[in-house]
Amino acid sequence: MTDRPPAVEIVAAGNEVLLGDVLDTNTNWLCRQITALGGQVRRTVLVRDDVSAIADEVRAAVARRPALLLTVGGLGPTNDDTTLAGVAAGVGRPLELHPEAERMVADKYAEFASRGFVPFAEMNEARRKMAVLPRGARPLINPIGGAPAVLLEIDATAIVSLPGVPEELYAIVEESMNDILGRIFASAYYEQRVLVVGLQDESAIADILAKAETTHPRVYIKSRAVVMGPDRVLHVTLSARGADKVALDALLTAPERDITQDVGAAGYAVRRESRSE
Numbered sequence: 001m002t003d004r005p006p007a008v009e010i011v012a013a014g015n016e017v018l019l020g021d022v023l024d025t026n027t028n029w030l031c032r033q034i035t036a037l038g039g040q041v042r043r044t045v046l047v048r049d050d051v052s053a054i055a056d057e058v059r060a061a062v063a064r065r066p067a068l069l070l071t072v073g074g075l076g077p078t079n080d081d082t083t084l085a086g087v088a089a090g091v092g093r094p095l096e097l098h099p100e101a102e103r104m105v106a107d108k109y110a111e112f113a114s115r116g117f118v119p120f121a122e123m124n125e126a127r128r129k130m131a132v133l134p135r136g137a138r139p140l141i142n143p144i145g146g147a148p149a150v151l152l153e154i155d156a157t158a159i160v161s162l163p164g165v166p167e168e169l170y171a172i173v174e175e176s177m178n179d180i181l182g183r184i185f186a187s188a189y190y191e192q193r194v195l196v197v198g199l200q201d202e203s204a205i206a207d208i209l210a211k212a213e214t215t216h217p218r219v220y221i222k223s224r225a226v227v228m229g230p231d232r233v234l235h236v237t238l239s240a241r242g243a244d245k246v247a248l249d250a251l252l253t254a255p256e257r258d259i260t261q262d263v264g265a266a267g268y269a270v271r272r273e274s275r276s277e
Contacts, residue, residue: 008040009044009045010072011058026166030169037249042081049082051085052089060075062154068158072163072164074161076163083161093134100138101235104141105127105130120126123167128147130146138152142172191252195238195270196236200225201234202267208259211258216255216258218252221237221255239251
């Protein structure tokens, strides 16, 4: 495809994930959200809760100039929550207490204490740690948890550090990042169509798909075997990105028509997957 969607990279940190104790569902969820917005996740990486390891990944990512760099995990109050220190080191900024972030953390813990979620409301050093941000960063509201998310803009890249608790991460992306995501992805659209082919062997239609790829180079075409009950079928996915929804629809309609006609002529049943499937 020749369209250049906004590029996104993800750096997830977590010893517990690398030990196999926790499954990283956050990266998968973020990839799906970014793709639906019209962006392109071009790289993800999982590292230990280590300042140097995080700094290396952040430094390298910023050098590649993605529109958005997301870090996941490591924003909490304990010593192994090192992501913001890693981000600061990666961009060459010092860490400093941010007054607005400190107020946000204090307000959250006062609320938690009033609801009986925590044993006391007062700030301590562990809680204050969550308000120590890289210089030039600003906090983003965490609607659920105590640690705010953090936005730091470096040249053309917006770095957003998100907590690792899935419910908190989802809420921040959906409620606190509208302005950021709108600015980055405002003119980008993504659409995907799936054709279901009554066939067990991908090689039987490989030449048809290769022809469609050559004829329609701006559309990504991929076949995948899927087990559905007792029958094995193929899903042929067609996807594209663009700045105009009408043009994007036309872009996908042509290869969908060609593949449907050619697969049908080869003697295999084919239909578009309904949204409810």
